[in-house]
Each structure stands twice: as structure tokens, then as C-alpha cells.
Amino acid sequence: MTRVLVLVGRDRYGDPWHDHAATSDAVATLLRADGHDVTLRSTFPDALDDVGPADVDLLVVNSGRGPLDGDAGAWRSFHDRRAALVDGGVPVLGVHQAANTFGDDPRWATALGGCWVEGASWHPPLGDATFRVVDDGHPVTSGLSTVTATDERYADLVVAGGSRVLVVADVEHADGTSVAHPVVWVAPGPGRVLYDALGHDVRSYASPSRQDLLRRGVAWLLGT
Template identity: 25%
Template sequence: MYRVLAIIALLVTAQAAPNPHLPTAIYDTVAPTLPKNLDRAVLIVSKTNGWRHIEHIPHSNAVLADIAKSLGRASYTTENAAIFNDEQLRHFSVVVLNSASGDFLTQEQQSAFARFVARGGGVVALHAAGDNSHTAPWYTKTIIGTKFIGHPGDKDQFQSARVIIDQPRHPIMAGVTLPWTPVDEWYSFDANPEMRGMTALARIDEASYRPGAKLMMGNHPVIWINPAAKGRVFYSALGHSPESYDDPNYHRILANAINWAGRFGP
């Protein structure tokens, strides 16, 4: 009898265990203490008030910090969204939103972020930074420009697909070698972001994978920029798995994007 009760207790505990992919939403109010002498640095933010990509965030944060170092820039990695204030953001040239999900900014923090972009600050937003857990109008209009509607599931969740470069002369696409057929979790959106003012740099050939009828877009951008923003804004839907960040093409795109958004070089 006691053994049966113990088993039941273990099962109940297991069922009640929190899902690490769905952390409790927290709004940060106390800003972190920054290292001294940060200037024109790279801010890497992986705050998650929505789905947390526990598989790739630790590795991709390290890769992004290494990229900043290779560009000759200091970086600071945090999950404290209270860093989005005017005084601290002035230490950075570019904010990398590494699968930062959910509405993780308070209204005051979002206003500080908007001012950062308005005075020329760059944004590199990756993967879940463009999913539908973001609902704030300024964010969706400025950073994403469209609405995430899903990705293939079950056995089709991760597929190789052919990436087509639409803007081969753009500095972000410099050095990308073709053909390129990475394996990823391919996001679909309710509309082509170019219809809402974005400029697509790359798209997916839908004939090269199985999106499913409900997720087909026809013209299916996967990497784009916002030419209307005063700061340089870049979004890439790629990057679900840790291995994505070691792919030579994607690593090069990320380095180019950070360099371009931060205005660090030619």
C-alpha cells in the first residue's frame, strides 16, 4: 500500500513539475550593473517570457559573444530586461535579441528601446524574437513586420530546405555559399513582410521541403531588414537548434548582420 502511494506521489510530482520551455513571465525592474568602459558594445538578450529555446540559447549566446569579439567589440549577455533604459542602452551600438520571446519589456522599457532605435541603434532579432508571443504594436511593426503562424510539426518539424538569396549584394549576404540547404524549424507568417515595408534578403524554396498546405506562403521570406527604421533592424527566422549557429553560412550571416546593424565596419 505504501509503495503504491509513493508511486502515485511521484507521478503527481512529475506532472506538476514546471515545463522549462514555459517559464513564468517575469518583468524585471532592477537594472544590472554593467562592466566599466563599455562603449559601442553588443548587447545580447535572451530574456524569455514566452517559449524558451533551452536547446540553443546557451550555445548561441556563446557564439554571438565570440562573433562580437571577432568584430573587435565588447559584448554583454543578460536576461534582465531592465537594461532597456536610456542610460545603459547608450553603451551599446546593437541589441541582439536571441530568441527573446513573449512581451518581455514593460511599457517604459519598450519606450527606451524605441528611442534607442530612433537614434540609430541596431537590432539583430533571431528566431523566437519573431514569434507570435510578441504583441506590442511598436515591436511587431518595427522588428518583425508580419505575424508568425506556425511551423511544421511532428516528423516534419525539422527539415532541410533550400535557401534562396534575394539580395546577394547586400553586406549581410556577403560570403554566403550556395547551394545552401540547412536543417531548421521553418517558420511561416501570415503575410510576406515585404508587403509591410520590409526588404527580404533571403527566402525558402517551398518546393524543397514540406510546409503543409496551411503554412505555405508562396513567396516565403526567412531573413529580412526594415529599411524604414532609423536604426538598422535585421530579423532571421532561422536558428532553432544549437547546430545552426555552427553552420558556416549562418555564422557568417550573423557576423555580417551584427557588423551591419552596429555600423562597426564597411
């Protein structure tokens, strides 16, 4: 049985607009139904104190950006341990706001292969959305053409040059043009890291095609 650890955003890595507890539970419910052993842990400074690369098979990050105030030094061990998991070869799945979390540690954006940039990245209002597969040559998206869900369509994320974009959101801009914005990509590595921008709230995880995308991502990350 594979061991999955889900980091759940709160306080420093949460916000009033995202129910990270509910969406993390939705992820856990789906993965447990597939036979995975899933542990949920909120983002406290000591959340990873007892976790090393030998203790977990997949790290899922479902947290966001809260006020980066207080004692930044108190979080140094948390970030070092998270980075050690990545460096130790533990596969990582970042969902939705994971592109806009851990902004006080630049190693995270590097590992994820991209990030949300305050003042530049944005999204249209939440609603019924279609996400388009642009690379069906990867196991995560092989045979897929679209994913539909009630969700946000992230736009103008900054994506690292070595990342492999699998899915885009077509977003209409103020000038009337439709622009394809990357929302699912594989990070450059060397380990297996996947970012999936879907998952604003539990309605996203109610979509069968969104569930399929998540399952495919997890299967690829675990090499199954």
C-alpha cells in the same frame, strides 16, 4: 571596440522549446571572436534601466514568446527603453524567435518590419535546411546564393510592405507546391534593423555559411 548587447529570452519571453541562453552564448562567442565587446542580459523588467542610445552600438534580440501573464505594467519601462534605443538610432538584429517576442508592445513588430502570427505562421520539422538568397544586391547577401544549416524554416511570417527580403526558405505545402517564404529581411527603417529567422539551436550556429550570414548582418548593421 563596438559594444553589443544581447537580450536573452526567459520566462515571459522564453519557452520550453528554445534554449535562448545557449544560442545567445553562440552569438556572443562568434562576435567576441571578431573583436566585439558583448554583454548578455536576460529579459527582466529592469534589464535596460541603465542603457541608452549612447551606451550600446548594436542591440541583438534573441527572445521569444512565453505566457504574457502577470503585471504588464511592470514591463512598460523595459519596452519604452527598448523603443528609445531604436528611435535613437541603435542598429537592431533580431534572430529566430525575435519575430514572435514582445507581443505586448506593437512597436516591436513595427520596428522589426514583420512578425510571427499565432495560428498562421508555422514551420516544418527541424532538420538540414537550405535557405536561398533572392537579393544579392544588398551588402548582407552580396555574392551569396544559399545558406545551409540544421534549423527550422519559418513560413507565413507577416512581412511589412516596406521590408526588403534578402533570403527565403522554400517550403513544401500540403498540396505539394513549394512556396518561398521570407526569412531574412531589412526593415523599412529609418534606422538599420535586420531580421534573421535562422538560429533555432546551437546546431545552426555551427554552420559556416550561417556564421557568415550572421557576420555579414552585423557588419552591415554597424556600417563596417
